[in-house]
Amino acid sequence: MFELPTTINEQRVRAYRLQRTRELLAKFNMDAAVLFDPLNLRYATGCRNMQVWTSHHLSRYVFVPVNGPVVLFDYGGAMHLSDDLDTIDETRPAKSWDYFGSGNRAEEHAGKWADEIADLLRQTCGRNAVLGIDRADLLPTLALQQRGISMRDAKGPMEMARSIKSLEEVAIIKNSMQVCTDAIAHMRQHAKPGVTENYLLSLMNQYNQEHGGEYQETRLLASGHHTNPWFTESSNKIIEDGEMLVFDSDLIGPDGIFVDQTRAFVVGDRKPTDAQRRLYAHAYEQLQHNMALLRPGTTFQEFGEKSWKMHDIYLPNRYAEMVHGIGFGVEYPVIYYPEDHETWQYSGAFEEGMCVCVESYVGPVGGDEGVKLEQPVLITRDGPVPLTTCPFEESYL
Incomplete structure (x- = not known):
């Protein structure tokens, strides 16, 4: 049986992630x-900066060679964020071509970005080096092609890493999951009865952020119909007595962990109806059955x-x-229903x-309510091990 460390060596974690990145590339x-x-940037370097904003403005990126120095290109004025990180050898100001900032000079700016990346790639890896990119806009992609750079999709190696x-x-994941469990409690x-869905959602967010969490990826908290x-x-929507409340936490907790x-439960003093019990029992049965199948190989x-x-x-x-x-976040692998294979x-x-x-998720066609349950687990050689202590409604079964 495995034993988790009681203290975390953050430098060792960063080194493991960077090495995994290089091995898979x-x-x-x-x-x-x-x-x-x-x-991916945070995984490879341990450095974060405006994660939500930079997910739709590509103004921050990192160059990771299989062999050679790692160069972070950070948003203007933020280069000090990586001063103490052993995974980053050099930090430069990022170049952007987004139209909101470049206007009719976007193509010009994308060309200057491509010039710098092409030079860095050839100096570090040689003239015929292959460059992976996990996300890219059209203008910089065309600019790299014009400069003769051979490119491949880096999403695969990063997901596998x-x-x-x-x-x-x-x-780290277990510690972060505990904050989520406490936020749910x-x-x-x-x-x-009488509170709104938005009110309850705000409470989970508040608790998460007060205890080192970062943000929430979705707004999936629903009641009744x-x-x-x-x-x-x-x-x-105001939640009524006896309605089923279902929520998918989807929090980004401490250390950036998803x-x-x-979970699902009936709000108020009423006992669950036979229909609610049946839905819950089927969802729980599916969860436990499928969880037991998780074995290496x-x-x-x-x-x-x-x-x-x-x-x-x-x-x-x-x-x-x-x-x-x-x-x-949600990562590799994804297993679909047999009907969708x-x-x-x-x-x-x-x-x-x-x-x-x-x-x-169990929700009958035309039914009033549905039940969704989800359990995070670690796959070990002996099978799945739960990563959370968040309870189920065993009295409903």
């Missing part, structure tokens, strides 16, 4: 990569074939996937060290 036949995605966690990473104390079908976002937990195809057989009345409203990886499912197998979320 080499495995995918790339000599270096420019990473724009804030999650992030999918296997060290024991220290697992300890705090919210639940105020979940009473908003729970079926799923994906109705939180609103000013603390993805989903089990292929995604095998998992789909052995997964819980969803009742016909629930199939049209099924969730997007049965399993997805977690770390800084022909369209979406790729090959692969579960591995020891993966952290994944097992999903269940």
Whole structure:
């Protein structure tokens, strides 16, 4: 049985992540990569800066070679953020071509960006080096092509790198998950008839940020008829006595961890109805059945074939996937329902060290309510180990 460390060596965590990045870039036949995605940049370097804003303004990026110095290009005035990071050898001001900042000079500015990257790539990796890019706009991509740079998609190696966690990473995830569990408990104390969905959502956010968390990725907290079908976002709907409350935490907790937990319970003093109990029991049964299948070496195809057989009345409203990886966000792998395998499912197998979320949503077509449950687990050689202590409503079963 594995044993998690009680203290975290952050320098060792950063070194592990950078080494994983370099190993996977080499495995995918790339000599270096420019990473724009804030999650990939943070993974490779340990440096964060305005993660939400820079997810839609590509004004921050990092050059990571398989061999050679790592160069961070940070937003103007923010270069001091990486002063104490051993993973970054040099910091330069970032160049941007976004139209809001460049206007009719956008193409010119993209060319200057490409000149600097092409020079850095050739100086570090040689004239025929292959460059990976995880995200790119049209103008800089065209500019690199015009300069004869051979490019490949770096999303694959970055997803694969992030999918296997060290024991220290697992300890970080568990610590962050506890903040989420506590945020849920705090919210639940105020979940009473007469409050709004938005009010309860704000309480989880408040607790998370007060305890080192960062932000929330979605607004998935719903009650009553908003729970079926799923994906109705939180609103000013007043929650009534006896309604089912369903929420997908989707918080970014301490250390940037995506603390993805989903629970459901009946609000107020009323006992759950037979219909609510049935929905909850089926969702819980699906969750437990599928969780037990998670073993190293089990292929995604095998998992789909052995997964819980969803009742016909629930199939049209099924969730997007049965399993997805977690770390800084929703990550590789994603396992779809058997009905969607022909369209979406790729090959692969579960591995020891993966952290994944097992999903269940049960909502009958035309029904009043639905129930969603989700459990994050670590895959070990002995099977899945829960990453959260957040309780289920066992009295409903």
